[in-house]
Amino acid sequence: MKYYEFVDKAPAVGRLVVVEGVERLLAERALATIVERVLAPEERELNLDRFTATELDSFAPVEAAAAALPFLGSGRVVIVRGAHELRVDPRRALVKVAEAVPTGNTLVIEDLVSPASKRPEPLGKLLGRAALRIDTSPTTEARERFARETLAGLGARAEPAALAALVAGGSDLAGMRTDLEKLALGKGPITLDDVMRETLVSEDVRAYHFASAAVAGRAAEALALAHEMFASDARGAAVPLLAALAAEYGLVWELARAGGSLPARARWRERELRGAARRLGERRARLGFERAVRGFEAVVTGRADDPRVVVELAAVAGV
Numbered sequence: 001m002k003y004y005e006f007v008d009k010a011p012a013v014g015r016l017v018v019v020e021g022v023e024r025l026l027a028e029r030a031l032a033t034i035v036e037r038v039l040a041p042e043e044r045e046l047n048l049d050r051f052t053a054t055e056l057d058s059f060a061p062v063e064a065a066a067a068a069l070p071f072l073g074s075g076r077v078v079i080v081r082g083a084h085e086l087r088v089d090p091r092r093a094l095v096k097v098a099e100a101v102p103t104g105n106t107l108v109i110e111d112l113v114s115p116a117s118k119r120p121e122p123l124g125k126l127l128g129r130a131a132l133r134i135d136t137s138p139t140t141e142a143r144e145r146f147a148r149e150t151l152a153g154l155g156a157r158a159e160p161a162a163l164a165a166l167v168a169g170g171s172d173l174a175g176m177r178t179d180l181e182k183l184a185l186g187k188g189p190i191t192l193d194d195v196m197r198e199t200l201v202s203e204d205v206r207a208y209h210f211a212s213a214a215v216a217g218r219a220a221e222a223l224a225l226a227h228e229m230f231a232s233d234a235r236g237a238a239v240p241l242l243a244a245l246a247a248e249y250g251l252v253w254e255l256a257r258a259g260g261s262l263p264a265r266a267r268w269r270e271r272e273l274r275g276a277a278r279r280l281g282e283r284r285a286r287l288g289f290e291r292a293v294r295g296f297e298a299v300v301t302g303r304a305d306d307p308r309v310v311v312e313l314a315a316v317a318g319v
Contacts, residue, residue, distance in 0.1 A: 003030055004142055006134045013038050014132060015101045017108045018124035020115055021136030025173040026146075027110055030134050035077055038106055043073035053082045053090070059097045066101045076105040083111040083123060095126050112136070140265055143167045143176070150177050156184035160268040161192040165205040167265070170240075211244035214315040215252055215276050215288065222315045230308055235299060238307035242296040245314055249289035256282040288317045 001011070003026045019030045039047055049065040056062070066078045078101075083094060094109065101107045111123045115135050124133035138146070144167045151158055158166070158180075166176055183190045183198055196205050206225050214222035229237035254260040255270075255277035262270055277285060295314045298304040 001132075001134060002139065002142065003134055003136050004145060006030065007033065010037065011132060013106055014130075015103055015106055016098055016127055016131035017106060017134065018122070018127065018131045019108065019110045019134045019136065020113060020122055020124050021134075022112060022114060023136040023138050023173055024112065025177070026136035026138065026142075027112060030136060031079060031081075031108060031110065034106070034108055035079075038075060038077050039073065043070075046071040047073045047076045049076070049078045051078070051080045053080050053094065054085050059090075059093055062094075062107070063097045063100065066097065066105055066107045068105075070104070074104075077108065078105070079108045079110070081110040083109050084113050084120070088120065091120060091123060095123060098123075098127055099130070138173060140167060143173070144265065146173050147176060147180065150180050151184070154180060154184040156180070156190065158183075158190040159192065162190045162195045164265075164268070165192055165195050165208050168208050168244075169205060207240040207244040210241055210315070211248035212272075214245055214317075215248045215280075216272070217276075217279065219316045223312060226308075226311050226315060230311075235307045238299045238304075238311050239296065241311050242292050242299060242314060245311075246289055246292035246296060249285055249292055252276045252280060253282065253285035253289050256280065256285045284317075288314075291317050 001009070003021070003023075013034055017034060019027050019034075021027070035044065035048060047070050049062075051062055051065075062078060062080055065076070068076060070076050080094065083091065086094065098107055098109065109123055113120055113122055114137060115122055115124065115133065124131050144163070147158075147163060147166055151163075166179065169176065171179070179195075179198070180190075183194055186194060192205075192209070196209060206229055210222050210225040210229075213219075213225065226237070226241055229241065251262060251266055251269075251273055255262065255274055260277075262273065266273070280288065292314050295304070295310040298310055299307045304310045
């Protein structure tokens with residue numbers, strides 16, 4: 001289950017838990033939440049053991065800790081961190097230890113690989129139904145929830161465009177939190193201009209801003225943003241620019257179709273995007289989307305000799 005599903009539904013924590021996925025900050029929170037739910041504060045000092053997988057010569061200490069009887073408590077919790085850094089044989093050895101954990105105690109393994117990973121194979125998959133699997137890989141909805149929770153904790157507000165840009169950015173959640181802490185020092189709500197000027201994810205935000213301007217027909221503004229990004233690495237900049245443009249055209253195309261509607265994450269932009277949908281119509285919106293997708297594929301596969309030309313042609317399609 002996803003991290004926030006685990007938080008909201010509070011499923012029973014049995015003898016095996018695997019915290020997987022790619023978001024370290026959510027993994028930290030998941031581990032803390034498990035301890036809080038399984039052990040009362042007064043039980044933790046004598047019934048909680050922590051190990052780092054790569055620092056162990058064998059898993060005998062983990063096996064012994066997981067098999068020990070609770071001391072003046074209802075159970076024991078044993079946490080093994082960094083299993084994702086192990087090679088194949090130690091991972092298999094850890095699985096064998098996990099399978100022998102007695103009922104009443106809980107072994108928690110931090111294995112920060114995607115649940116869909118082929119190599120290494122996720123430990124949660126190897127353990128099957130015996131383990132509660134918590135996936136920390138953040139969806140767009142999870143990133144937005146994290147951003148809103150962080151803003152609330154900081155006593156700050158962000159304009160919808162600024163929030164959307166941060167959510168769409170490529171930084172991990174720790175980077176987003178750092179950005180929000182810095183932006184929250186200003187007066188008034190955080191604006192999109194604030195995000196573009198101050199955050200660590202300015203390239204992703206500029207790509208979002210570029211796409212919005214291009215689809216709205218503001219070609220000069222879109223091209224100026226693209227040229228700023230081209231200055232450092234034209235091919236590297238073309239990929240997020242075209243991806244953002246395809247996503248923007250996709251939203252407008254959906255609204256231009258009969259009965260089309262926006263996904264929940266984009267509904268705050270409905271007025272703006274409906275204006276673009278009326279101006280472009282279904283056919284032109286679809287053509288803009290297809291051109292951006294073809295351009296993206298050409299750049300990624302190396303077929304495009306000059307990525308700048310691909311982006312420039314795609315950017316003026318909405319004029």
